[in-house]
Amino acid sequence: MNKKSAIRKLHRPTYGDFIIATVILLLALTCILPFMHVISISLSADAPVMARQVNLWPIGFNFDAYLTVFRDGQMVSSMFYTVRMTVIFTAIGMVVTICAAYPLSIRNLKGRTLIAFVFMFTMLFGAGLIPNFVLFNNLGLLNTMWVLILPPAFAPFNILLMRTYFQSNIPETLYEAADLDGCSRIRMLVSIVLPLSKPILATVALFFAVGRWNTFDDARFFITSRSLMPLQLMLANMALPANFEAIAFNEPAHMLPTPEVLRSATVMFATIPIVMVYPFVQKYFVKGVMIGAVKG
8 A cells, every 4th residue: 555545545534533523513503503593583573583483594684673772872881891891800810810820830939839739729619609798898899890800810720721831831941041141030921931822821811801701690799780780791681581671771662672682682792792802812712722732
């Protein structure tokens, strides 16, 4: 058997390949089809939606529900508030994560194993909701934006993930050469470590941003002021039938789209911004999540 025949045989699809491809396709469809269904409802006329005729393609195509959401202003205001909160949280979270992960990646740091254990311990055990509520109340954080920013900015998983990347991908010889040139640890971080760590930086930043953009539980427990509710909590209030009727829109009731169409439009309103961000960090994100999967 010559080399070309061996290569063709090696790349020939097998039954196992078809089974794996089928499973992946089915899993992808479970994510894509509901998304398409929600988009179709949000762009359809009221009558087909009420008659349950809309599946994966809009009927009576229009943007009335989106125009209602924009004209009302509640969701728009909540979105800008959530964007501001997400940007501030991601910036603070990245600073905290880098400042914790970089020292832990230095091999001659005394006690780094104990420190890493303490960080990991907080991933397994927590005080609980009521002690956290009492603590935040005593600190004056309840009903402020900072209750959604400062406590979760310390993320042990992201710290350990970034530390692992620093240890695996930054050669020790670079530290030694920089040390011989008289570089300080801060200069090493800024000039050597961070420029070589774009994949993990993009990955952790995406984790932070998506996590805060989708925040719901902590906002539900610690925020009662409507003006401070993030987008997902506002969306949850609109999605519940009991709360939807209590939400006041600026337009007369007879001019509003049906509740199901409005809910679908608000879901897309909350989803599209974070979906638009992903393509710009995709290549770094894929590299970041493959940490430790391939050696060399």
